[in-house]
Amino acid sequence: xxxxxxxxxxxxxxxxxxxxxxxxxxxxxxxxxxxxxxxxxxxxxxxxxxxxxxxxxxxxxxxxxxxxxxxxxxxxxxxxxxxxxxxxxxxxxxxxxxxxxxxxxxxxxxxxxxxxxxxxxxxxxxxxxxxxxxxxxxxxxxxxxxxxxxxxxxxxxxxxxxxxxxxxxxxxxxxxxxxxxxxxxxxxxxxxxxxxxxxxxxxxxxxxxxxxxxxxxxxxxxxxxxxxxxxxxxxxxxxxxxxxx
Amino acid sequence: xxxxxxxxxxxxxxxxxxxxxxxxxxxxxxxxxxxxxxxxxxxxxxxxxxxxxxxxxxxxxxxxxxxxxxxxxxxxxxxxxxxxxxxxxxxxxxxxxxxxxxxxxxxxxxxxxxxxxxxxxxxxxxxxxxxxxxxxxxxxxxxxxxxxxxxxxxxxxxxxxxxxxxxxxxxxxxxxxxxxxxxxxxxxxxxxxxxxxxxxxxxxxxxxxxxxxxxxxxxxxxxxxxxxxxxxxxxxxxxxxxxxxxxxxxxxx
Numbered sequence: 001x002x003x004x005x006x007x008x009x010x011x012x013x014x015x016x017x018x019x020x021x022x023x024x025x026x027x028x029x030x031x032x033x034x035x036x037x038x039x040x041x042x043x044x045x046x047x048x049x050x051x052x053x054x055x056x057x058x059x060x061x062x063x064x065x066x067x068x069x070x071x072x073x074x075x076x077x078x079x080x081x082x083x084x085x086x087x088x089x090x091x092x093x094x095x096x097x098x099x100x101x102x103x104x105x106x107x108x109x110x111x112x113x114x115x116x117x118x119x120x121x122x123x124x125x126x127x128x129x130x131x132x133x134x135x136x137x138x139x140x141x142x143x144x145x146x147x148x149x150x151x152x153x154x155x156x157x158x159x160x161x162x163x164x165x166x167x168x169x170x171x172x173x174x175x176x177x178x179x180x181x182x183x184x185x186x187x188x189x190x191x192x193x194x195x196x197x198x199x200x201x202x203x204x205x206x207x208x209x210x211x212x213x214x215x216x217x218x219x220x221x222x223x224x225x226x227x228x229x230x231x232x233x234x235x236x237x238x239x240x241x242x243x244x245x
Numbered sequence: 246x247x248x249x250x251x252x253x254x255x256x257x258x259x260x261x262x263x264x265x266x267x268x269x270x271x272x273x274x275x276x277x278x279x280x281x282x283x284x285x286x287x288x289x290x291x292x293x294x295x296x297x298x299x300x301x302x303x304x305x306x307x308x309x310x311x312x313x314x315x316x317x318x319x320x321x322x323x324x325x326x327x328x329x330x331x332x333x334x335x336x337x338x339x340x341x342x343x344x345x346x347x348x349x350x351x352x353x354x355x356x357x358x359x360x361x362x363x364x365x366x367x368x369x370x371x372x373x374x375x376x377x378x379x380x381x382x383x384x385x386x387x388x389x390x391x392x393x394x395x396x397x398x399x400x401x402x403x404x405x406x407x408x409x410x411x412x413x414x415x416x417x418x419x420x421x422x423x424x425x426x427x428x429x430x431x432x433x434x435x436x437x438x439x440x441x442x443x444x445x446x447x448x449x450x451x452x453x454x455x456x457x458x459x460x461x462x463x464x465x466x467x468x469x470x471x472x473x474x475x476x477x478x479x480x481x482x483x484x485x486x487x488x489x490x491x492x493x494x495x496x497x498x
Contacts, residue, residue, distance in 0.1 A: 066262030066359055086262050091359075131447030155355040160367040182445045199371030203345035206358035219433070219463065223341055227382075227437035234379040 001026060004081040006034060008046065009088035012097045019043075020084065025076055031087060032060050032071035035099070047098035055212055058147030062099050063088045068149040068210045071099075090152040103148050109167050112195070116178045117186040134182045140220060141177035143213040146170065150207035150217060156200045166197035169207035169217050176221035179228070189232045192225055201226070258353065260361030267357040274350035277471070281478055285330070288481050292324035294488040295481070299402045300414045302481040303421055304330060307394050333391055333477075336384035341433045342470050344370075344378060382434040392429055395422040411497040414483060421473075421480045428469035431462030 004025045007018040021038045032050055039046040051057040053072045060071040064087055065079065071087070079085050093101040122129045150169040156162050167175075175192065178184050192198045207217045215221070231238045261267065288295075288304050295302040304326045313323040321327070337343050348354045355362050370378050402418040403409055429435070440446050440456030447453060462469065486492035 063262065063359070065264045067265075068359060080264070083264065088262065131445070133447040133453060134445050137446075153358050155358075155362065156367065156369065158359070159355060159362050160365070162367070180444055184444070197369075197371065199376065200367070200369035202348045202354060202369055202375075203341050204349055204355065204358065205345055206355075209358055218345075219466075223433045224437055224441050226379075227434060228442065230379045230382065230434075231437075231442060234376075235382065 002081070004034070004076070005084040006038065007084045007086045008035070008038065008043075008099070009086075010043075010046070010098050011095065013095055016095070016098075018086065018088070025081070027077070029076050030072055031062075031064055031069075031074040031076070031079075031085070034076070035071060035087065047096070047100045049100045056145055058145035058212075061090055061147045061149050061152065063090060063152070068152045070147060070149070070212050073212055090148065092152045092154070092158045093148070105163060106146070106148055106151065106168075106170065109171050110174065113167070113171060113175055114178075114186045114188050114191065116181065116184055118183040119185050128183050130182055137220075138177050138180050140215055141173050143215055144170065144173055145213060147212060149210045149212065153206045153210045154201075155204065155206065156197075156202075162197070162200060166200040167195075169201070169222065172196070172198060172201070172225060173215060173217055173221045176225055179225065189228055193229050193233060198222070198225055198229060257361045258363035259356060261357075261359055263357075263359060267360055271350040271353075271356055274346045277474075278347060278350065281474055284478055285481075288485065289326035289330055290322055290324055292326075294485045295325070297414065297484050297487040297494065298412075299404055300418060300484045300487065300494075301398050301401070302484045303395055303398070303477050304481045306398050332384065332387040336381075336388040336429070337470075337474070339378050339381035339384055340470065341381070342466050346467075381432075382438065385429070385432050385434050385438075388425075388429045388432075392422055392426050395425060398422075405496075412494045413497070414487060414494045415497075417476075417480050417483050421476050424469065424473040424476045427462055428466070428473040431459060431464075431466045431469055433463065433466070435459050436463050 001024045003022055005020060005022045007020050010016050010019045021042055023034060023037050023041070025034060030053075032048075032053060035046070035048050039048065048060065048071075050060040050072065052059070055070055055073040058070070061068065062071050063069070064071065064074050065085060068090065087099065089095050089099045089101045090103075093103050093105065096102050118128065121127055148170060150173075151157055154168050156166045157168050172192075175188055175196065178186070179188050188196075201222055203218055203223065205218045207222075208215070208219070211217055285304060288302070295305040301308060305324075307329060308325055309328050311325055317323050349356060353363050354367070368375065370376060399415070399418040399422055402415045403411060405412070436456065436459040439459055440449065440452040443449060443452065446456055483492065487494045
């Protein structure tokens with residue numbers, strides 16, 4: 001059985017450092033398996049948040065060799081085990097203990113986005129009718145597991161800490177899911193420009209690159225929303241067309 | 246939005262725990278863009294060797310005037326390319342793909358994903374000057390006209406002294422508008438304008454079809470952006486080399 005060395009960040013909100021663990025590894029293991037093995041055999045007090053081990057709950061987000069990833073979806077054969085593998089908590093959120101961060105800021109942001117407001121039901125039984133083609137576009141956004149890796153890698157939040165001015169890619173996807181929904185009647189375009197700060201996104205596509213659900217965050221959510229903001233605020237021709245529509 | 250208290254941890258340009266060669270991509274982008282900007286500026290300022298037989302360099306098309314007009318400012322060097330290059334240049338400069346790429350490669354904002362930045366302040370595209378990027382769709386309208394113009398140039402490149410023919414240069418001229426078309430017709434703004442702005446595209450089948458076509462090209466937007474950028478430069482090089490007598494344009498028939 002082979003061995004591998006892992007450098008895992010240990011500490012809390014007041015500070016911490018990397019500690020080195022060497023452990024046996026087997027083929028087919030993922031990083032979360034290794035963390036669990038270290039927790040079971042060498043560091044019983046190692047804090048790690050996890051749940052499904054299947055890439056669907058979004059709990060085990062961390063930074064592995066500096067890249068935001070789900071620990072349960074990072075197989076060891078993708079990593080260079082001849083070098084120590086670093087595992088640390090997400091940078092964008094306050095650290096609580098070891099690999100666990102406080103992501104509650106995201107929940108607060110979500111409460112401030114205008115809720116889904118469906119039009120009146122299409123049928124007397126209170127149901128709606130939607131074409132599959134229209135459903136398909138917003139369905140992509142429903143794949144989000146809220147792992148917040150996109151929030152973690154977004155440099156507006158990670159480097160510039162503009163949490164009070166920018167909602168981040170996750171909530172732009174959330175807004176796109178409602179804004180592009182054929183049933184929705186609420187208008188969030190003004191909010192997108194002002195309180196949501198969509199103009200801070202400079203389209204580096206880092207969010208798209210780290211999304212474990214492979215949602216095309218930038219191309220299918222953020223840029224289309226930016227274009228809707230342009231329609232509303234920055235395109236004089238569109239305004240003229242609207243008058244004659 | 247809600248505030249949050251997160252102590253700054255990265256604190257330094259290039260600071261990262263990434264172990265891969267994260268600097269390769271922005272470096273290649275920097276070299277690619279820099280090479281094109283330097284060459285295209287030089288070629289645009291030459292004012293000569295932009296035609297050869299039926300071929301016209303895309304840097305000089307449409308050829309509006311060859312002599313310096315009276316109203317042209319004396320301190321600005323004149324060439325026919327200076328009159329038109331701002332339009333396709335502006336289209337690329339404000340393109341969503343290029344923006345993301347050159348913010349990383351030229352401005353290190355960020356240098357790469359999860360890598361520390363050199364500056365603490367950040368304005369994004371929310372205020373001047375980058376709020377001007379929202380003009381992209383207007384450059385798109387111009388870029389669409391340029392595809393037609395360059396397609397006509399390709400057609401003219403098939404006529405040698407009134408006789409239909411085909412040279413290697415003709416093929417070069419034909420590929421140019423095709424690649425530019427794949428790039429321009431996959432534009433994010435066009436995708437929005439043809440159908441993306443609708444929530445119920447199913448009720449407008451023609452626009453849904455157009456949206457699907459643009460989306461298809463849009464999925465490879467980066468590839469088309471690079472291929473078309475390279476080819477437009479190569480087309481100028483080919484015409485210039487033929488005009489200077491360095492290349493011999495082979496007639497296929």
